[in-house]
Amino acid sequence: MFGRLGVMLMKEFIELKRDRWAMFRLIVPLLVQLFAFGYAATFTVTRVSTVILDLDQSQASRALISHFTATGIFDIVDVATDQRQITRDLNQGTATLAIVIHARFAANLANGKEAPLQVIVDGTNSNTALIALGYVSQIVALFQEDEAAHLLPASAGASAAPGTLTLSLQYQPWFNAGLSDRWFFIPGIIGTLILVQIVGLTAFAVVREREVGTLEQILVSPISSFEFILGKTVPFFLIGLADVALISIVGILWFGVPFVGNPFLMLLGSSLFLLSVLGLGLLLSTFSQTQQQAFALNFFLLNPFFILSGFAFPIAAMPRILQWFTYLNPLRYFLVVIRALFLKGVGFWTLFPDFAAMFLLGTGALAISMMRFSKSLD
Amino acid sequence: MSAAPPSVLTEGLTKIFGRFTAVDHIDLSIATGEVMGFIGPNGAGKSTTIRMLCGLLRPSAGRAVVAGFDVARKPEAVRAHIGYMSQKFSLYGDLTVRENLRFFGGLYSVRQSEMAERMRFAITMAGLEGRENALVNTLAGGWKQRLALGCAILHRPPVLFLDEPTSGVEPEARRRFWDLIHDLAAGGVTILVSTHYMDEAEYCNRVALIDRGRLAAIGTPSELRGHALGGALFELACSPLGAALAALHRAPGVIEANVFGDRLHVLLADASAAASLHTLLAAANVRAEAPRPIAPSLEDAFVRLVTRTRRPEAAS
Numbered sequence: 001m002f003g004r005l006g007v008m009l010m011k012e013f014i015e016l017k018r019d020r021w022a023m024f025r026l027i028v029p030l031l032v033q034l035f036a037f038g039y040a041a042t043f044t045v046t047r048v049s050t051v052i053l054d055l056d057q058s059q060a061s062r063a064l065i066s067h068f069t070a071t072g073i074f075d076i077v078d079v080a081t082d083q084r085q086i087t088r089d090l091n092q093g094t095a096t097l098a099i100v101i102h103a104r105f106a107a108n109l110a111n112g113k114e115a116p117l118q119v120i121v122d123g124t125n126s127n128t129a130l131i132a133l134g135y136v137s138q139i140v141a142l143f144q145e146d147e148a149a150h151l152l153p154a155s156a157g158a159s160a161a162p163g164t165l166t167l168s169l170q171y172q173p174w175f176n177a178g179l180s181d182r183w184f185f186i187p188g189i190i191g192t193l194i195l196v197q198i199v200g201l202t203a204f205a206v207v208r209e210r211e212v213g214t215l216e217q218i219l220v221s222p223i224s225s226f227e228f229i230l231g232k233t234v235p236f237f238l239i240g241l242a243d244v245a246l247i248s249i250v251g252i253l254w255f256g257v258p259f260v261g262n263p264f265l266m267l268l269g270s271s272l273f274l275l276s277v278l279g280l281g282l283l284l285s286t287f288s289q290t291q292q293q294a295f296a297l298n299f300f301l302l303n304p305f306f307i308l309s310g311f312a313f314p315i316a317a318m319p320r321i322l323q324w325f326t327y328l329n330p331l332r333y334f335l336v337v338i339r340a341l342f343l344k345g346v347g348f349w350t351l352f353p354d355f356a357a358m359f360l361l362g363t364g365a366l367a368i369s370m371m372r373f374s375k376s377l378d
Numbered sequence: 379m380s381a382a383p384p385s386v387l388t389e390g391l392t393k394i395f396g397r398f399t400a401v402d403h404i405d406l407s408i409a410t411g412e413v414m415g416f417i418g419p420n421g422a423g424k425s426t427t428i429r430m431l432c433g434l435l436r437p438s439a440g441r442a443v444v445a446g447f448d449v450a451r452k453p454e455a456v457r458a459h460i461g462y463m464s465q466k467f468s469l470y471g472d473l474t475v476r477e478n479l480r481f482f483g484g485l486y487s488v489r490q491s492e493m494a495e496r497m498r499f500a501i502t503m504a505g506l507e508g509r510e511n512a513l514v515n516t517l518a519g520g521w522k523q524r525l526a527l528g529c530a531i532l533h534r535p536p537v538l539f540l541d542e543p544t545s546g547v548e549p550e551a552r553r554r555f556w557d558l559i560h561d562l563a564a565g566g567v568t569i570l571v572s573t574h575y576m577d578e579a580e581y582c583n584r585v586a587l588i589d590r591g592r593l594a595a596i597g598t599p600s601e602l603r604g605h606a607l608g609g610a611l612f613e614l615a616c617s618p619l620g621a622a623l624a625a626l627h628r629a630p631g632v633i634e635a636n637v638f639g640d641r642l643h644v645l646l647a648d649a650s651a652a653a654s655l656h657t658l659l660a661a662a663n664v665r666a667e668a669p670r671p672i673a674p675s676l677e678d679a680f681v682r683l684v685t686r687t688r689r690p691e692a693a694s
């Protein structure tokens with residue numbers, strides 16, 4: 001037995017299934033944007049301006065430097081002669097990274113002692129610094145393998161193993177990155193992409209029925225606007241949840257973002273966020289007669305939602321009046337929730353105000369949409 | 379008038395959009411099983427009237443009762459008792475014939491036990507046997523139209539509103555569609571069908587002529603044809619038409635003169651005046667054959683009725 005809601009849902013799913021490009025349109029832009037954002041936020045570090053101070057001037061130290069230059073990631077902008085020059089380069093922003101090879105580097109390495117390598121990073125851009133550091137350790141590991149291969153035949157029979165190269169890392173004093181800084185962006189991307197996709201899908205789906213004329217045929221039937229709206233939104237709710245899962249999994253597995261929170265809280269937070277986003281999409285659809293209008297409205301609205309969410313620009317730094325606007329932005333709350341769950345693993349009550357805000361925004365938008373929906377008959 | 383209450387009744391039904399009156403005090407009464415034609419040019423207010431009767435628009439003034447329910451007070455009850463085909467084609471093109479039927483049947487809560495029979499009926503009626511699983515987008519216009527009708531009557535509504543169902547459909551399919559309408563009416567369904575094809579008025583039991591939101595005339599086709607004119611109609615082959623028209627409009631005893639194709643239709647107060655037309659036209663340097671009396675078409679009647687109702691407005 002199907003109720004009216006049942007046939008609505010069935011129709012939506014058949015249409016979705018029959019739309020050969022639906023899966024493509026639903027998934028590919030999400031992944032493309034996730035990777036674009038993900039790499040922009042993390043791995044676009046291809047030319048790290050680097051200053052080198054080689055106090056050893058040995059064959060080994062030159063071999064290490066050539067390992068750095070060979071990758072193309074490190075752009076040697078300066079070869080310093082003393083420590084003061086390095087500090088000046090970093091302070092002036094000429095270089096982001098400094099590599100210091102101390103005297104006796106080669107000797108220590110050959111004698112099986114610790115050969116320290118000092119790396120100093122400019123911490124203002126924590127992402128760049130951290131990624132650069134990742135590369136440094138990879139290169140150092142590679143260098144050590146090569147050196148071991150060289151040294152072993154030379155010291156054949158001798159008991160001495162090659163020395164270990166120890167990395168010592170040093171931040172400039174203003175660098176104060178907590179652990180959470182590192183993965184700040186990827187969780188934020190999840191919320192932003194969901195907002196863009198689901199608002200658009202919902203608004204277009206309703207406006208398309210209006211444009212094609214099927215909406216009038218539905219309105220003249222005994223279906224209530226509640227049943228119609230539910231039938232129209234449930235599929236997108238499920239799509240939205242699948243989106244969250246997909247992006248989260250890619251974020252965790254591919255980008256290595258830690259997830260330390262409770263998955264059920266994540267489900268709850270995502271559901272409430274989707275509620276508010278679906279409400280927003282429906283509200284938008286009640287202001288649009290054609291898909292073109294919906295597209296323009298969507299485009300016009302999403303930018304402020306994105307900018308005033310705390311995704312890239314801290315809310316505390318905004319003018320007071322814009323700060324007020326952020327309270328109406330569901331993305332603001334979801335970003336708090338998703339970052340907290342991914343990175344800090346906080347509990348329900350800590351996030352309760354954000355959950356409540358999304359719930360109120362969602363039900364409010366849905367209620368207004370429903371009212372506007374029945375009024376649209378006049 | 380029969381004792382049974384009319385299936386559709388409107389009294390002073392009016393719709394005002396802003397400062398524009400789209401429907402202006404329309405009074406209609408449609409008996410059960412009657413096919414009422416709703417005829418008028420584009421923008422006359424046909425769709426607006428029908429949408430008020432369906433409960434899709436709230437009347438600005440007046441009232442309407444459909445299948446015994448007041449449309450303003452009980453729109454839900456009205457919706458359960460009517461079938462409606464909107465002017466826009468409105469089935470789901472990406473669903474199959476069967477899926478569309480099942481969807482609309484479900485919206486109207488057609489009982490599961492009845493559904494198979496109703497679907498079979500609709501498919502047969504539309505002539506879509508063997509194409510049940512075809513996507514609606516792939517069907518030609520006539521089939522789509524008949525399927526839309528099928529979807530609108532799955533729940534056996536006693537009242538049916540069809541808004542220009544035959545527009546854009548080839549003549550053969552239009553005739554078939556009218557056969558279906560008559561079959562339904564024979565089964566007791568009350569039907570209000572709008573069209574801007576004048577010739578389709580002949581298929582209706584009664585015709586309501588609507589112009590600029592007002593009811594210009596209402597009656598059976600023959601009533602309208604006969605009484606509406608108030609004179610005798612003649613066809614006149616002549617040239618040039620312009621000069622002839624000017625001369626006729628000045629002539630006494632000529633009520634109306636209009637161009638129809640390459641000829642004129644002239645309405646005379648008295649049939650005996652026809653003989654004097656020739657000399658009158660010759661004086662205006664018009665070559666004319668002898669006027670031929672004709673039975674007025676409905677189109678003649680409509681043009682005539684519309685001009686008559688518009689005249690007081692122009693004078694004021």
Ligand SMILES: Nc1ncnc2c1ncn2[C@@H]1O[C@H](COP(=O)(O)OP(=O)(O)O)[C@@H](O)[C@H]1O
Pocket residue numbers: 378395398400418419420421422423424425426427
């Ligand atoms: N929602 C509306 N708002 C404003 N004007 C409308 C609206 N709907 C129809 N109209 C106007 O009312 C008039 C009658 O329209 P309609 O009922 O569609 O005519 P018809 O169906 O006879 O062609 C037209 O001039 C149309 O522009």
Ligand SMILES: [Mg+2]
Pocket residue numbers: 421424425426465541542
């Ligand atoms: Mg119309």
